[in-house]
Amino acid sequence: MLLETIDVEKRFGGLVAVNKVSLQVKEGEIVGIIGPNGAGKTTFLNCIAGFYAPDSGKVLYQGKDITGFAQEKLCHLGISRTFQNVRGFPKMTALENVMVGCVFGAEKPQGAKERARELLDFAQFPLPEDTIVENLNTIQLKRLELARSLATNCKLLLLDEVAAGLTPAELPDFIELVRRIRDSGVTIICIEHLMRFITGICDRVAVLEFGTKIAEGVPQEVLSNEDVISAYLGKTDVH
Numbered sequence: 001m002l003l004e005t006i007d008v009e010k011r012f013g014g015l016v017a018v019n020k021v022s023l024q025v026k027e028g029e030i031v032g033i034i035g036p037n038g039a040g041k042t043t044f045l046n047c048i049a050g051f052y053a054p055d056s057g058k059v060l061y062q063g064k065d066i067t068g069f070a071q072e073k074l075c076h077l078g079i080s081r082t083f084q085n086v087r088g089f090p091k092m093t094a095l096e097n098v099m100v101g102c103v104f105g106a107e108k109p110q111g112a113k114e115r116a117r118e119l120l121d122f123a124q125f126p127l128p129e130d131t132i133v134e135n136l137n138t139i140q141l142k143r144l145e146l147a148r149s150l151a152t153n154c155k156l157l158l159l160d161e162v163a164a165g166l167t168p169a170e171l172p173d174f175i176e177l178v179r180r181i182r183d184s185g186v187t188i189i190c191i192e193h194l195m196r197f198i199t200g201i202c203d204r205v206a207v208l209e210f211g212t213k214i215a216e217g218v219p220q221e222v223l224s225n226e227d228v229i230s231a232y233l234g235k236t237d238v239h
Ligand SMILES: Nc1ncnc2c1ncn2[C@@H]1O[C@H](COP(=O)(O)OP(=O)(O)OP(=O)(O)O)[C@@H](O)[C@H]1O
Pocket: 012, 015, 017, 035, 036, 037, 038, 039, 040, 041, 042, 043, 044
């Protein structure tokens, strides 16, 4: 097992945002986390990524207890996270943005440039490498963000609504990129509202509602589960 959470709980005052959530993720899997707005998805991801220390429960990575480890330490252990509203370092070039990740991933500056170029290429970044990041559109930023996350040499990538804001026409190629990332040896946990993304790429999906895991399994099965349908009804678009 690459990652395991055991009864992870996170409270904000009286609100139980994540309620004893246990999840197991094997190496090479793409696991989706879905659920209505406010279900606790981001908070759960933040408990894995070192943004929050859980109030109780454990997070194991490669069998080792990493509960409450800081983000920087987790990044060096191979856990990387993307954020919902990505802007990178807006005044720097695309290449420099990826190089920052490479240097953080312990690459020497000279090697970092080469590696950053390889990653921009891998992520099919469509513009010259010296394009200033503040001028990028959504899909260009998303590709850059993935290249930057991979620059840290992560083994586990946590994606927070990485497909949000993409047009239906942009989605297939983007899904293909995420699949290639997995095929390169990176395990992925992704929060996503876009069901086309979930059904198109996830091996398994876990559903949260009011902080509690209410279902888990292969996407088609889970999405036809009555508890899941009623959790979603009227709250978000499940198509
Ligand atoms: N820092 C915080 N302080 C207080 N309450 C918070 C905090 N972060 C999240 N919450 C609350 O915890 C609950 C879970 O929020 P969370 O953002 O994890 O849900 P989510 O499933 O990711 O939602 P969305 O799909 O809208 O991003 C919500 O009720 C939210 O208001």
